[in-house]
Amino acid sequence: MDEIKRYLEFGHFDMFPLIGTFRKRDRFWQDDVAKSKQEQPCRQIIIAIHNAVKSDAAEIFDLQSPYRLVLKNHRHNAKDSTIYGHTFCMAFFDKIHAARTVSRLFASFAEVRSSCQAGFMVGMMATPLLSLPTDIWSLGYILGVRECDPEHIEYRQKVDRDLGSHLHGDRHRLKESSKAEEILSRITHSQSLSVSSEYLEAMNKSMDEMRTAFHSHIIQRTLKSTDWEDNPISGLRPYHEHLIIRSLFKFEEKALEDVTRELADNDAAKKAGDLFIAKGKVSS
Structure with a gap:
């Protein structure tokens, strides 16, 4: 509505x-x-x-x-x-x-x-x-x-x-x-x-x-269709937008920590991180 x-x-x-x-x-x-x-x-x-x-x-x-x-x-x-x-x-x-x-x-x-x-x-x-x-x-x-x-x-x-x-x-x-x-x-x-x-x-x-x-x-609406003021219909912002901010459950926090730890322990991830840091130092 x-x-x-x-x-x-x-x-x-x-x-x-x-x-x-x-x-x-x-x-x-x-x-x-x-x-x-x-x-x-x-x-x-x-x-x-x-x-x-x-x-x-x-x-x-x-x-x-x-x-x-x-x-x-x-x-x-x-x-x-x-x-x-x-x-x-x-x-x-x-x-x-x-x-x-x-x-x-x-x-x-x-x-x-x-x-x-x-x-x-x-x-x-x-x-x-x-x-x-x-x-x-x-x-x-x-x-x-x-x-x-x-x-x-x-x-x-x-x-x-x-x-x-x-x-x-x-x-x-x-x-x-x-x-x-x-x-x-x-x-x-x-x-x-x-x-x-x-x-x-x-x-x-x-x-x-x-x-x-x-x-x-038949009236077909396309990406180029406009309203009565010649404004594009496609891409209109939502009439209402409600942002809900909520805290993670304990099990969700633990799951994210486990994923982060696994990535940090991965050799390939370490090498990629080191390479990224090295490039950053050179460019600076």
């Missing part, structure tokens, strides 16, 4: 951490957020961890069908006590790649857009990872990219089936051609490899389609 303060004017925003499971904070919205000093909702920032969002979704929704969450009949009254009972002008998802597969977290994130009517959605990620076209499609579904909306679910399923089919076919052809050992040997010895693969061709085709779909939605 400290880092975000770098970009907010002091006294003009209230921030509320949403953590833990629903059962441990069922009065969060009534007791904490409702007492905010900021009357305008756009000045109230809810910082929710992934598990908190997932817990809220599990409390009121049936998560069996991740694309169409159904509100549990007996939990209608509890919706206002979850994140899904409130409207937000924008939603930011940090580490959104954690929801790249169709899972409960994926369903929980996707429902934020529909239930909370968050029109402005931002997904942030900086972790390099091996992605499938369907992974990227899932992120687009969460964020509301048009080519990844509910009407295109069949496209995602088709890509999944096609990639699986092509991968199976490649493996079968490789086994039949008796080239498996040769290919493995070339990979092991870092030699060039040229193998015809229907799977890779299908993968490249689907990835190109995803890149086209996301073309106008």
